[in-house]
Amino acid sequence: MQKKQKGVVWFRNDLRVNDNESLTNSMAENESVIAMYCFDPRHFEQTSFGFKKTEKFRAKFLLETVTELKDNLEKLNIALLVYHEKPEDCIPKMVIENEIDTIYFQEEWTTEEMKVLENVKSKISDSVVFKPAYNQFLFHPEDVPFEINFIPNVFTQFRTKCEKYSKVKAELLVLTMAKANLITNDGKIPSIEALGFSDFVSDSRTAFPFHGGENEALKRVEDYFWETKKLGVYKLTRNGLIGKDFSSKFSPWLANGSISAKTIYWEIINYEQQIGKNESTYWLIFELIWRDYFKYVSLKNGNSIFKIGGILDKEYDWKTNKSAIHNWINGTTAEPFVNANMIELKQTGWMSNRGRQNVASYFAKNLLLDWRIGAAYFESMLVDYDVHSNYGNWMYVSGVGNDPRDRKFNIPLQAERYDGESKFQKLWLQQQLF
Template sequence: MQEQQKNTGLVWFRNNLRVNDNISLKKSIENNNKTFAVYFFDPKLFQEDAYGFKKTAKFRAKFLIETIADLQRNLANLNITLLTYFDSPENKLQKLCKEYAVTDIYTQKEWTKEETETNKKIRKKLPSDISFVEDYDQFLYHPNTVSKDFSKIPNVFTAFRKKLEKTVAVQEENNISKLSSDNLLEIKTEIPTLENLGFSDFKIPNKTAFPFLGGESEALKRLDNYFFETKKVAFYKKTRNGLVGTDYSTKFSAWLANGSISAKTIYWKIKEFENEFGANQSTYWVIFELIWRDYFKYISLKYNNKIFKIGGILDKDYQWYNYQKDINKWIYGETKDDFVNANMIELKKTGWMSNRGRQNVASYFAKELLLDWRIGAAYFESLLIDYDVHSNYGNWMYVAGVGNDPRDRKFNTKLQAERYDSKYKFRKLWLEKTLF
């Protein structure tokens, strides 16, 4: 009798840093005799960009290290080894495939410029008999169920949302099986430290609105707390424009951004909550925000690298400036606007800013100072713990008037401060002795 061919699957983790509802992991386990995993702390992502900002600054770097440590533990519980390297995937992947006789690589499908360039470099080096399996695994509504032609995605969110809600179902989560202990590799690697990545250790101020650790375990703990322990989700629509504290919003965005939790997991937990305690506008509004997140991904699929161009997806020919003095004043919270300043200081000290704050400081940067919006987007990319390429550039285009806002609005930051911080609670928290 012919012996069954032995296949080895390698799961290359990108922004899908979880074991629950992970299609790459599921496919590798189901289709191979052995499975192991790898994560690369790619040096490119810790270097300076064209504007002089580190692409990944200390806040997201720390959150990422915590996330990978948690992923390694969770995979070990499934008897899967996670190897980690401070190296680029195009440098190391081929060697790993050779060393462990890998037959199949499984990874999350990415489509933005830097990620696809990395893929091309990898494929050039890989032997042709190694299959390279990519899956969209960062959506609420899977692309296969949404459109066969991304060029037909509507340019207005409401049209997109209404059609989706009417005609498309959210898929079930993928269940992952535990393997036998002989699947584990004998080799162990070290997770890089902050110092390895070029940073000194630091502490985030206690008054931060985002005091959470990275990793799937923390994400699931927050989900359970926000939904079932405190039932704060039932008030989300009323509190979501808040500025102070941990519970004015879900705070899921950082874990969603690096894939520590899937949008589907959140969706089905909301459905569970609604079945037990009833649905209301607030529970729906969390789903509404997840659809916005999907929408920016679909806009990125539709327009590709146009989301990084100065004219945006509308090819607008506005006059933009890059006065370093004005950029620095914005970064350091030294503008003429105290509401903008408080938000920018919060970002600089914690790597976090509320959604309300982001809209105001971005509008001030692009519409008041008339500065090249891509510089602001790059600064957010560097600093924000919850940076997500599609949401970040989608939102910046929107606010700068080169994206999906048909009204091309400008935020009145003074009125916004009066409305959302009438008692100066937020500004007092971050401006401290500067103004008070």
């Protein structure tokens, strides 16, 4: 009697059931499918820069996301096994216990993720097949008009060629397994306390008052596109600083993969067909292409995105003044606009795109501090941290990345332009915490 094929989907930064290539392939190719997620303890430890790799805001968002993923998978008759262990410790055991033939997972290429994958593979029989998928792009690597080694160093060149020659693939359909596929398991999602944090209530002033999870992401799309039609004015409002609707706020869900870039793209196309196409609808696609671009920059350049000289291998006289770093983190610098943004980040795990550019420029260009320290702090604090966008943007602003003009922000002028009546500064500086 022929053995039934059994597959496992190892979820990483693709925490959704819709438009998930690994999930779709596993269900099409196996008679039995289970899923798994590992809360890797290393993600909640302190890094060499002295910050927790993941702070409480993203930790809570992740817990909410995995909870929703578990529920959504159960509706498809797939069990999610949850572990609070290193993947290289729990996956080999799980493979043996469940007689797994194939492991499906999203391809990642940055150092830590590749090392984890190598460690997992080293402990698993060669008979087990590993099937990676590039599931995080708008334009799939097979479809971009460049060899990876020849990705342009200027965004505009990348964007214009992709827009001309690349097509966005259709979303993948969600399948359902037979009811008998759903197994019972004892794996529980850890509490926030188990990850090393006290539970907390969100600051009422936050511009990101949302929860983690695929359903929440889809609800936000529905609200931003169809209920409020804010998509139609996105380009006009995207530099805003206060409130939830000045920008789409999709980035946290995109960062952990609880929604795909393709899902958002095709919903924009749907909106353009039903409501109308304008500069704003295009501009959200433009921002999705920026997100793709930083992934390709990272794919092309590898570890250089983490080096002090960046992808340009430039030498600057970077400083590590502890007092200056402390003032920046705590919002006690000489610039009120920087301070307001940094306090918002410290209190909420969120900061606007406009704020991020200003505080990063101030850190690297005014204070001349080692930009990697700022990037590591953002990695710790941001609810929407994404390794490619974070390090890509920090290199860009710091003069070691993809900005051909190497600009420096005039902070007072930026504050005047984007917070002319100081409403944002008053919101965050009136209760300043030292």
